Amino acid sequence: MQARGAVSIPRAWPNWLPAFGFAALLGLALFGMELLEPFFRWVEPDARSVIYARASFVDLLGRHLLVVGAAGAVTVCLGLIAGIAVTRRYGRDFLPLAGQLASIGQTFPPVAVLALAVPALGFGTPAIIVALMLYGLLPILRNTLAGLDGVDPALKEAAIAMGMTPRQRLWRVELPLAAPVILAGVRTSITINIATAALGATVGASNLGDPIIAGIINANMAYVIQGALLIALLALTVDSLFDLLEQQLRHRPTD
Amino acid sequence: MIELNKVSKRFNEALAVNDISLRVEKGSFCALVGTSGCGKSTTLRMINRLIPHSDGEILIDGQPIEQLDPVKLRRRIGYVIQSTGLFPHWSVARNIALVPRLLKWPAEKIDARVEELMALLGLPFDEFVGKYPHQLSGGQAQRVGVARALAADPDILLMDEPFGALDPLTRDKLQEELARLQARLHKTVVFVTHDMDEALKLADHLVVMREGRIVQQGSPLTLLRHPADPFVESLLGGLERGLKQAGLTRVKEHMTSLGPQVPAHSRIPGDFTLRQGLSMMLRDHTERLTVVDASDVPIGELSLRRLIKESQSERGTPRAG
Numbered sequence: 001m002q003a004r005g006a007v008s009i010p011r012a013w014p015n016w017l018p019a020f021g022f023a024a025l026l027g028l029a030l031f032g033m034e035l036l037e038p039f040f041r042w043v044e045p046d047a048r049s050v051i052y053a054r055a056s057f058v059d060l061l062g063r064h065l066l067v068v069g070a071a072g073a074v075t076v077c078l079g080l081i082a083g084i085a086v087t088r089r090y091g092r093d094f095l096p097l098a099g100q101l102a103s104i105g106q107t108f109p110p111v112a113v114l115a116l117a118v119p120a121l122g123f124g125t126p127a128i129i130v131a132l133m134l135y136g137l138l139p140i141l142r143n144t145l146a147g148l149d150g151v152d153p154a155l156k157e158a159a160i161a162m163g164m165t166p167r168q169r170l171w172r173v174e175l176p177l178a179a180p181v182i183l184a185g186v187r188t189s190i191t192i193n194i195a196t197a198a199l200g201a202t203v204g205a206s207n208l209g210d211p212i213i214a215g216i217i218n219a220n221m222a223y224v225i226q227g228a229l230l231i232a233l234l235a236l237t238v239d240s241l242f243d244l245l246e247q248q249l250r251h252r253p254t255d
Numbered sequence: 256m257i258e259l260n261k262v263s264k265r266f267n268e269a270l271a272v273n274d275i276s277l278r279v280e281k282g283s284f285c286a287l288v289g290t291s292g293c294g295k296s297t298t299l300r301m302i303n304r305l306i307p308h309s310d311g312e313i314l315i316d317g318q319p320i321e322q323l324d325p326v327k328l329r330r331r332i333g334y335v336i337q338s339t340g341l342f343p344h345w346s347v348a349r350n351i352a353l354v355p356r357l358l359k360w361p362a363e364k365i366d367a368r369v370e371e372l373m374a375l376l377g378l379p380f381d382e383f384v385g386k387y388p389h390q391l392s393g394g395q396a397q398r399v400g401v402a403r404a405l406a407a408d409p410d411i412l413l414m415d416e417p418f419g420a421l422d423p424l425t426r427d428k429l430q431e432e433l434a435r436l437q438a439r440l441h442k443t444v445v446f447v448t449h450d451m452d453e454a455l456k457l458a459d460h461l462v463v464m465r466e467g468r469i470v471q472q473g474s475p476l477t478l479l480r481h482p483a484d485p486f487v488e489s490l491l492g493g494l495e496r497g498l499k500q501a502g503l504t505r506v507k508e509h510m511t512s513l514g515p516q517v518p519a520h521s522r523i524p525g526d527f528t529l530r531q532g533l534s535m536m537l538r539d540h541t542e543r544l545t546v547v548d549a550s551d552v553p554i555g556e557l558s559l560r561r562l563i564k565e566s567q568s569e570r571g572t573p574r575a576g
């Protein structure tokens with residue numbers, strides 16, 4: 001057996017620090033945006049107000065997370081189920097098709113999906129959720145396929161030879177071994193969707209995209225910066241949380 | 256007992272295994288030997304239904320295997336492969352416990368069994384129980400592989416070049432331990448290897464395969480004495496065949512009682528092989544060795560002249576050289 005993943009790189013800081021740091025900055029931005037008022041005043045000296053105040057940032061963040069979370073939950077389920085199904089013996093025929101469908105989902109610009117979803121679902125949150133689902137499915141499906149495909153064939157055969165049933169092989173061997181790769185896909189999908197969800201503001205789904213859209217309409221750069229800052233910090237926080245989770249997964253093999 | 260009757264395996268049009276018949280008695284150690292691609296691994300994998308056979312019948316304890324549930328069948332058969340196939344996300348203990356867990360043994364029984372097997376395979380419990388496969392050396396990993404195969408105490412053990420990836424020293428050590436285990440456990444073993452020395456060392460039934468067919472089968476000594484064709488002879492080492500045969504015989508079996516002569520200076524324990532005896536004669540420039548027992552007391556004498564005369568009478572026709 002070749003040794004792998006056993007090397008631990010000495011770290012200058014504890015591995016939870018990035019997640020903690022970004023979360024703290026996010027909290028600061030949510031509750032203490034006024035502290036930056038002089039800066040925003042400098043950016044927009046002529047504007048009537050320089051701090052977005054039509055809704056509280058906490059409120060917007062909550063709705064933002066709801067949209068991303070709902071779309072994420074559906075995509076993770078769909079991606080996993082589809083990825084597992086097409087790698088089983090009965091679903092092998094659909095493997096190329098599944099890959100192509102997911103690719104098409106990603107090549108569609110989310111704005112176009114939104115434009116198509118609005119007439120069908122009306123303005124508001126459902127339209128953006130559908131757009132995020134289509135957009136976020138590919139990384140999860142692709143990584144599920146790659147993860148399951150990457151399990152050493154000798155191990156799969158050993159699992160058969162030991163007398164494991166197909167279900168036991170999936171749950172006890174294939175999924176645990178594919179988990180880091182699948183999780184990386186989920187991480188990509190969710191992080192991209194945190195940024196993409198801001199588009200929802202254009203179709204009336206209010207979230208952290210609101211200050212950006214309002215800023216563009218009113219030519220108020222300060223609003224745009226506030227929305228972008230919050231979205232960036234949210235994405236960084238979630239991404240570093242996933243990083244933490246991946247490390248846990250790698251260092252503590254399931255037993 | 257494992258029986259193969261006129262078994263063939265076709266991959267598309269190609270015949271990987273061609274009409275082979277083979278019988279492995281309960282408790283015997285059968286080695287399938289041959290060059291790469293001769294169908295020996297395919298034969299092995301048909302026994303636990305990793306590959307379905309195309310023709311003929313395979314019986315385990317008299318029952319055709321296609322009538323048995325494949326999952327239950329495989330849990331009754333230990334399986335060891337060259338790449339170990341240990342699950343990297345499980346500890347040594349969890350890997351060994353796999354089949355007993357599948358069979359839903361009670362937890363205490365599984366723990367006791369894991370401890371017993373680790374002792375049997377020479378893996379100190381405290382040191383190895385919590386280790387993961389990537390922390391093991393090749394030899395240690397294969398010990399765990401063998402322990403896993405033996406976990407549910409199966410009657411049958413299938414081994415597919417289990418020691419092929421190990422360095423020569425580790426391989427020798429594990430071969431010796433496998434021989435020791437087999438002498439104690441009496442499993443029905445089918446062992447695939449391309450290493451004839453390994454097969455000669457371990458097996459009591461040798462099956463030589465070539466291009467999907469069985470060329471010759473029988474006891475190691477039978478094959479060494481009467482190879483069926485030049486292929487078997489070359490596998491058996493050609494000119495070194497005599498030495499390989501000597502490697503299978505104990506000095507004790509060929510010694511004569513101590514004569515009136517002065518005992519030879521070089522001593523050899525009676526349990527050593529004839530091959531080691533011959534080597535010692537070459538090293539010490541002598542024609543005679545004194546055979547001693549475990550407590551170094553002389554019990555007989557090994558004479559080169561006598562050995563050559565014996566093998567002449569065995570062959571029937573005297574040969575020069």
